[in-house]
Amino acid sequence: GAGVSQSPRYKVAKRGQDVALRCDPISGHVSLFWYQQALGQGPEFLTYFQNEAQLDKSGLPSDRFFAERPEGSVSTLKIQRTQQEDSAVYLCASSLQPQGTEAFFGQGTRLTVV
Amino acid sequence: KQEVTQIPAALSVPEGENLVLNCSFTDSAIYNLQWFRQDPGKGLTSLLLIQSSQREQTSGRLNASLDKSSGRSTLYIAASQPGDSATYLCAVSNTGKLIFGQGTTLQVKP
Numbered sequence: 001g002a003g004v005s006q007s008p009r010y011k012v013a014k015r016g017q018d019v020a021l022r023c024d025p026i027s028g029h030v031s032l033f034w035y036q037q038a039l040g041q042g043p044e045f046l047t048y049f050q051n052e053a054q055l056d057k058s059g060l061p062s063d064r065f066f067a068e069r070p071e072g073s074v075s076t077l078k079i080q081r082t083q084q085e086d087s088a089v090y091l092c093a094s095s096l097q098p099q100g101t102e103a104f105f106g107q108g109t110r111l112t113v114v
Numbered sequence: 115k116q117e118v119t120q121i122p123a124a125l126s127v128p129e130g131e132n133l134v135l136n137c138s139f140t141d142s143a144i145y146n147l148q149w150f151r152q153d154p155g156k157g158l159t160s161l162l163l164i165q166s167s168q169r170e171q172t173s174g175r176l177n178a179s180l181d182k183s184s185g186r187s188t189l190y191i192a193a194s195q196p197g198d199s200a201t202y203l204c205a206v207s208n209t210g211k212l213i214f215g216q217g218t219t220l221q222v223k224p
Contacts, residue, residue, distance in 0.1 A: 004157075040213030042118075042203055043158070056211065091157060097146050099210045105158040107219060 002026075004106035006017055006092050012112045013082045021109045025094030031089045032075050033103065034067055035091040049075060050098050084114045116141045118206055127194055128223050135189040135218045137204035141181045148212065150187050150203045151177050158203065162189070164177035194222045 005024040025032050031050055033057050035043035036059075045059040051072040060067070064082075069075040081087055089108040095101045117140045127133055137147070146165045150158040162178040164172045164187070170179040177190040187204055201219045205212035 006157075026183060035212075040216075042205075042216045043212070045211045045213070048211055050210075056209070059211075093158075093212075095210075099207065102163045103148065103158055103207075103212060104160060105150070107157040110155075 004092055004094055004104055006061070006109050008105035008109060009107060010110050012114060015083060015113055016079065016081050018080045019082055019111065021079075021090050021111070023072065023075045023092030023094070023106060025075070026104055027073075029094035029096050031095045031098050032069055033093045034075070034077050035093065036061075037089040037091055037108070039088075042100045046077070067104075079111075082111075084113050087111055116206060116208065116213045118204060118213050118215040120204060120218050120220060123216065124221075125221045126221040126223065128224060129194060131194050132190070132192050133194055133220070135191070135202050135220070136216055137187040139185045139206050139213075141208065142185050144182065144206045144208045147178075147180055147187050147204060147206050149187075150205065152201045152203060152217070157207070161202075196222045196224050198222050
């Protein structure tokens with residue numbers, strides 16, 4: 001596709017449920033990032049992949065959060081045992097090179113934990 | 115730790131005005147700075163990317179400047195239109211990941 005694609009666009013989960021969020025980056029983009037955006041705030045970094053390697057996961061808020069990119073293209077962000085504070089928009093971005101190049105964002109997945 | 119601040123948090127102007135949005139950052143060791151636009155309920159749209167070696171970038175009615183030494187960037191919007199109403203975010207990158215400000219919400223009134 002022409003841009004970064006995320007699915008689902010909206011997800012409502014009951015507290016304690018596991019969820020999986022998908023990101024399809026722009027074809028050929030080496031770098032893939034996940035961000036979390038709370039209402040009225042700027043996005044905050046969660047984790048970064050260069051191809052299939054997860055080089056930085058310092059922003060993941062707890063061990064309930066897990067991300068993978070097994071073949072260096074599609075990525076999945078998984079949240080186990082969701083809690084209300086996990087409610088946010090989860091944004092995926094990709095860029096052609098690891099550093100210094102423009103980042104392109106998907107439309108995001110809005111997660112609501114009830 | 116890099117911190118990014120955007121001022122003002124919100125801005126309302128009449129159509130046709132020229133305006134400036136401000137962004138400041140605490141660590142000048144950056145690779146680049148990027149300005150984004152975010153419409154309600156949407157993702158981020160990249161507006162301008164300024165590399166650390168550049169001083170400014172222009173796209174249509176938008177002009178972004180970068181002063182690395184003072185840790186500041188401005189986004190200038192000329193002849194504002196109601197369609198420019200959105201939240202504008204600046205972000206700096208020094209290790210690949212982006213560090214964002216909290217954004218400036220702009221309303222342009224017809």
